[in-house]
Amino acid sequence: MYFKMTLVPFFFAAPRMVQRQCRAMTSQSVSGKTTLSSRLAKQIKVTKTKATTAKQELWDIEDLHSVAATTAPRYFSPVQTRKQRQVNTLPKSNLPAKKARQDEVSKTSKIKIGTATIIKCELVPPNETMLELKVEEAAAVKTEQDFPNANWLQHLENIRLMRCEKPAPVDTLGCHQCADQNANEKTQRFHKLVALMLSSQTKDETTFEAMKRLKAQTLTPASIQGMPAVELERLLHPVSFYKNKAKYLKQTSQILVDKYNEDIPDNIQELLKLPGVGPKMAHICMATAWNKITGIGVDTHVHRIANRLAWLKKSTKEPEQTRVQLESWLPRPLWSEVNHLLVGFGQTICTPVRPNCSECLNRHICPASASVLAKKK
Ligand code: SF4
Numbered sequence: 459m460y461f462k463m464t465l466v467p468f469f470f471a472a473p474r475m476v477q478r479q480c481r482a483m484t485s486q487s488v489s490g491k492t493t494l495s496s497r498l499a500k501q502i503k504v505t506k507t508k509a510t511t512a513k514q515e516l517w518d519i520e521d522l523h524s525v526a527a528t529t530a531p532r533y534f535s536p537v538q539t540r541k542q543r544q545v546n547t548l549p550k551s552n553l554p555a556k557k558a559r560q561d562e563v564s565k566t567s568k569i570k571i572g573t574a575t576i577i578k579c580e581l582v583p584p585n586e587t588m589l590e591l592k593v594e595e596a597a598a599v600k601t602e603q604d605f606p607n608a609n610w611l612q613h614l615e616n617i618r619l620m621r622c623e624k625p626a627p628v629d630t631l632g633c634h635q636c637a638d639q640n641a642n643e644k645t646q647r648f649h650k651l652v653a654l655m656l657s658s659q660t661k662d663e664t665t666f667e668a669m670k671r672l673k674a675q676t677l678t679p680a681s682i683q684g685m686p687a688v689e690l691e692r693l694l695h696p697v698s699f700y701k702n703k704a705k706y707l708k709q710t711s712q713i714l715v716d717k718y719n720e721d722i723p724d725n726i727q728e729l730l731k732l733p734g735v736g737p738k739m740a741h742i743c744m745a746t747a748w749n750k751i752t753g754i755g756v757d758t759h760v761h762r763i764a765n766r767l768a769w770l771k772k773s774t775k776e777p778e779q780t781r782v783q784l785e786s787w788l789p790r791p792l793w794s795e796v797n798h799l800l801v802g803f804g805q806t807i808c809t810p811v812r813p814n815c816s817e818c819l820n821r822h823i824c825p826a827s828a829s830v831l832a833k834k835k
Contacts, residue, residue, distance in 0.1 A: 706734025
């Protein structure tokens with residue numbers, strides 16, 4: 459009960475505070491040597507010096523339990539605890555802030571969920587399902603022991619901050635960006651499915667270029683069906699496993715022509731029956747093509763980072779095991795966002811080999827950071 463009372467206001471106040479921090483940070487001119495951490499610290503210092511006036515606005519999270527439930531709404535800083543502020547050193551940074559990104563970051567939107575307002579960064583592709591969720595569903599959270607790691611929300615806030623600061627290939631070249639905006643909706647849905655099928659074990663840049671070559675001709679299920687296999691393979695190369703993917707694309711296109719009038723299925727079960735479509739692709743396809751959140755799209759980045767951050771009760775070997783565990787405790791309104799956040803975070807900072815832990819805001823609360831740093835020595 460105590461946890462429920464404390465987590466829920468924290469949960470909804472947190473994104474609001476992150477947005478304030480991001481806006482404040484991006485409005486500054488940033489020299490190449492300033493770190494995200496130091497800018498964050500400056501923000502906190504400003505808040506502290508204005509303590510008497512700002513107290514009504516921003517409270518330390520540690521004071522949460524001392525505030526009577528009947529008082530006016532309070533907002534609690536989720537960014538760092540008091541202890542973290544004390545222990546956080548401020549190393550020199552090589553984290554570049556780009557002006558284009560600053561403009562991007564300012565594009566945030568407010569989403570009402572019941573009586574709560576969530577500030578959503580535009581980096582994350584929108585989905586309508588989120589709008590339909592009631593606050594009770596989001597808050598039907600879970601007791602403390604349901605969370606595999608008590609720091610998970612702090613991890614998430616830090617990743618939001620880092621993602622706002624550093625662009626990732628998925629933001630501009632991800633599958634949701636691969637559809638021809640001038641095509642009709644049905645064709646756009648097919649483009650997203652094709653991009654997802656090509657993206658497996660392939661860099662976003664390579665997938666995006668292959669999609670450009672495919673779209674330079676007509677890209678519909680009928681056109682793929684009628685295209686010689688050799689020509690399709692030539693267009694897909696150098697996408698990894700391009701021969702297999704060409705074969706799956708032709709088989710899938712045949713099914714879409716025969717059964718779905720050249721559209722794609724609107725449910726997860728039918729999507730999974732298409733050749734070459736696995737659970738990750740199917741869930742992301744439902745989100746990007748149909749705006750329906752049916753599950754967390756767990757790719758190699760989400761799988762790796764969830765294990766590194768100990769977001770799982772037991773470490774996993776397969777992405778599908780990770781998906782099942784994450785969905786068992788992560789609040790549903792975060793499912794879509796988590797996929798996009800973690801993929802970009804894995805492309806830029808928490809990379810598969812030699813993750814950039816010294817630059818990571820989670821370095822003091824990440825179970826993997828110490829071992830990673832030790833291996834580097
Ligand atoms: S492994 Fe390193 S980069 Fe990844 S979350 Fe942990 S501290 Fe951050």
